[in-house]
Amino acid sequence: MKKLMTGNEAIARGAYEAGVRFGAAYPGTPSTEIFENLPEYKEIYSQWSPNEKVAYETAYGAAIAGLRSISAMKHVGVNVAADPMFTSAYLGVNAGMVLVTADDPDLHSSQNEQDNRLYAKGAKLCLIEPSDSQECKDFLKEAYDISEKFDIPVLYRVTTRICHSKSTVELGERVEIADKPYERSPKFSATPARAKVHHMRLENRLKDLEEYANTSALNKMEIKGDVGVITASAAYNYAKEIFPEDTSFLKLGLTNPLPKKLIKEFAAKMSKIYVIEELEPFMEEQIRALGIEVIGKDVIPVTYELNPEILRNCLFGEKSPTKTAEVQATGRPPVLCAGCPHRGFFYTLSKRGSIVLASDIGCYTLGGGDTCICMGAGFSAGAGMAKALELKGDTRKVYGVVGDSTFFHSGMTGALEIIYNNANIIPCVLDNGITAMTGHQDNPGTGYALSGSFAPKAKIEDILTAFGYENVIIVDPNDLDAMKKACDEAETCGKRSAIITRRPCLLLKREAHTKAKFNINSEKCKKCKMCLKVGCPAISTVNGQPVIDRAQCAGCSLCAQVCPFDAIEQEG
Amino acid sequence: MSNVKTILLVGVGGQGTILVSKILTHGLLKAGFDVKMSEVHGMAQRGGSVSTQVRYGDKVWSPIVGEGGADILISFEKMEAVRWANFLKPDAKVIIADTAIPSLPIATGAEQYPEGTVEAMQKLFDVTLVDADKIAKEKGNPRGANVALFAEAVKVCGLDFVDWKEVLTEVLPAKILDANLKLL
The missing domain is CATH 3.30.70.20 (Alpha-Beta Plaits)
Structure with missing residues (x-):
């Protein structure tokens, strides 16, 4: 049966067909819909975790215990999960383990456009890169076989364009995989003495994997003329679109370790070779190191997303004719929705003169502020700024902002930092009862789990009190008088204070909202x-x-x- | 890839461009084409500019085109048409809804909504202007401006070889189906 699917839907389907039994993730564009689609498959236990590190560790633990497992996150989420990820390569797996990294070339919805293929090399993981929805599903099955055969977690790299493009997918049947037995062994312990052995073993497994990559069906050689293109991922489709029919292709799906023998074999048949990849010269640098001359990042940009027109222009000097309207469109920045509960908070702060506002990643980023760095930095970068301003004798008040999901993700440690090191900053948790920018995913504070079932509801105020906050002010941000009083009190009461603004996201259907106009x-x-x-x-x-x-x-x-x-x- | 056509759909978050893209994609698949569709999610949901590309032909490789690559523009808002003009081939067909949605800076008076957006497009392209809001209201479905615009677009773009009523029946949920069928 054929079905039209996004890359994310196809990955969820691929997990089902590959016999995956366990999944843990943290939402982040463009990866979110992978796990939003997983509960459809009852054979897979799936969950949102408080952050990406916890998600990776949980999924990895399940793989150690003997179930095929999957984790998924956006590219910057992998930074959070990097600690266990590096060591998991040393230790290997019991049942297969795949981490989907959804990169965001062009920063459609991210704070940077880091190329997570570099993680595969750094962490010594197997790297697999599908180029469309069909491959998103099919390659995932192969990824689990490789993970188990070569005893290695697989980094499965997709991009926004792959995640959010729809194309037809031929569906298959689920393969039921027998649960792997689990017994205690030194295999999963990375104490220094053991990790030394594990590292040597990993290097040998990578050699075997490279040998395998030379013959793997994931890496396809298509010989036509003597002009060749080496490419992978979304860039493959752009290259296919613009190169003449008689062009030879080496289309790679397994890209770490790179199949060096296969690349040399391909190169030997070519008089001219292009390496076409988005962002970093990940393949190109390694291919050049083999002594093969190629055309690549000398002409192809390392910034932003590619497309057929950009490639045609930079490779062949052919610029598609365009027309520009004499009237200019003005910008249309995304804004807080009408009725958004965050608006009252930001309006109140805008009336407090010269303050410093360390913001964070979420809907509230749209409210503006001094900084927006990464999840959790609203509190901890804010704490550093507050300390430095104090040392400089600058008396400006500093506010730090995170949302409820971000608080549980990594705001908690920042809140503790503020208490522990006595930073003169007012931490504010904008609690709208849901993870909103990614489109309403539950978190430890909402009372629900990914499956839709009830879950214990963690109380932000109790956590802050336990940390040592003496005055936790809970306020309705739609009440501007109360909002102002909360800020006045937090600034002047002389106690360690924190503010929680509490009102559910207006788009949250399970809450009753005012019908007033x-x-x-x-x-x-x-x-x-x-x-x-x-x-x-x-x-x-x-x-x-x-x-x-x-x-x-x-x-x-x-x-x-x-x-x-x-x-x-x-x-x- | 000369037989591959690219339709660019643009508008403002909440206007229903993605639903129309879904209808379009489904219909073209039914007609036997290879189809790829690409949309941008994320922050664009919050009142930002949104775009979708639908590409169809015998064999479609890339899900997107860049500047100067699209054959048809369906714009659900006037200023958005101007914003995406440079993505069109010089001989592209353009369908614009006669709808103006002010951005927040325009609404607060910090910026002005540009004058003459449609005229500027008419100077460059073969433009069909559709009062989609009015049509939708007249046909008894004031929230169906997106489908009303789509109904005009399939005529203008020569896509009426597809039985769109049947496609709608397959794609839309039952509770909004009848109201939208009236618009075709």
């Missing part, structure tokens, strides 16, 4: 435009008169609270 009474309105300052997408001006779009208004009442003339009225 607000209107601007044009007779009372003095057109002072204070209401526009809350930055709500439901409010705009028509010929100088502010108006509220009834369809978008979510009834949060912020605009009514800031209106100095009581001109914004609730309907009914």
Whole structure:
């Protein structure tokens, strides 16, 4: 049966067909839908973990205990999971283990465009790279066989374009894999003396794996003319699109260790070779080190996503003719939704003069701030800034911001840092009861698990209190007076204070939300435009008169609270 | 790959561009083409500019084209059409919904909504302007401007060889099916 699938759907299907029994992940664009699709397959136990390190360790533990397991995360999530990942290569697996890394060339929804193929080399993992949805499914089955045969975790690298593109997939049957027995042995212990042995063993396994890569069906040689292209992943499709029919291709699916013998064999038949890959010259540098001259990153950009037009331009000097409109479009930045509970918090801080706001990764990134680095840095980079400003004699107040999911992910350690080292910063947890930017995934604070079943609900205030916060202020961010009081109190009370703003994400269907609608009474309105300052997408001006779009208004009442003339009225 | 055609669908998050892309993709597959569809998720959901590409032909390799690569533009919003103009081939066909959605900087008065977006496109391309909101309202489905625009687009682009009513029946959930069938 054929089915139209995104790469992410195909990976979930591939896990099912490959006999996977266990999955643990943390959401992150563009990887999220892999695990959103897993609960569809009842044969696989799947879960969200508090962060990527925990997810990787949990999945790896399951592989040690004898079940085929999968983990998935966005590229920067692998940074969080890197610690166990490096050592897991030394120790190997019992049942097969695959980590899907979803890279984001072009930074569609990320803070950097790091190329995680480099992790495979650094951590000495097997690297497999599918190029479309069919391969996303098929290569995964092969990945588990390789993982078990060569006793190594597999890094399975996809990109946004592969994750979020749809193409047809021929479905297969699930292979039931017998559970592997588990007994205690020195194999899974990386004490220094044992790890020394493990490292030597890993080097030997990598040699065997390279030998295998030379003949693996994942690496395909297609000999036509004497101009050759060596490529992998999404770039393969772009190259296929622009090169003439008589071009030879070495299309690689298993890219660490690279099949050196196969590459030499291919190169020997060619008079001219192109290496085409997105981002870093990962394959190119290794191919050049074999003494093979190639055309690659000398002309192909190392930044951003590739496409057929970019390749045609940089390889053949053929620029597709384009027309540009004489009227320019203005920017359309993403914004906090109408009625977003984060808006009241950011509005309140905007009225507090010259403060420093260390922000973080999530919906609240859209609220602005001084910094946006990585998950958790809102507290800990903020703590460092607060310390440094204090040492410099700078009296500006410092606020740190994380969301509820980010708090559990890596905000907790930052919150502890603030207490332990007495940093003069007010940590704020914007608790909207869900992981929102990635599209509503449950987390340890929501009371639900990935399967939809109830789960114990961790209380942020209890955790902060246990850390030593003496004054944990819980406030409704839609109440601007209370919000201001909370900030005043946290700044002046002399106790170690933290703020939790608590109101569920407006898009969260299982919560009841207000049905209120607000209107601007044009007779009372003095057109002072204070209401526009809350930055709500439901409010705009028509010929100088502010108006509220009834369809978008979510009834949060912020605009009514800031209106100095009581001109914004609730309907009914 | 000369027989491969690329349709670029652009709009603002929440306008239903992805649903139309899904309908389009499904219909082209049914018609026997190889089809690839690519969309950008993530932050674009929050009121940002969104785009989808649908490519079809005998054999489609790349799911996307770059600047100067698209044959057809279906724009669900006027300013978005201008933004994506350089992605079109010089002889591209363009369908624009006569809809203006202000960005937040425009709504707050920090920026102005550009004048003459449609005229600027008309100077460069073969443009069909569709009052999709009005059509949708007249046909009794005010929320169906996306499908109303799509109905016009399939006529203009010569994609009426597909039985789109049948496609809609297969793709849309039952509760919104009838209201949308009226728009075709």
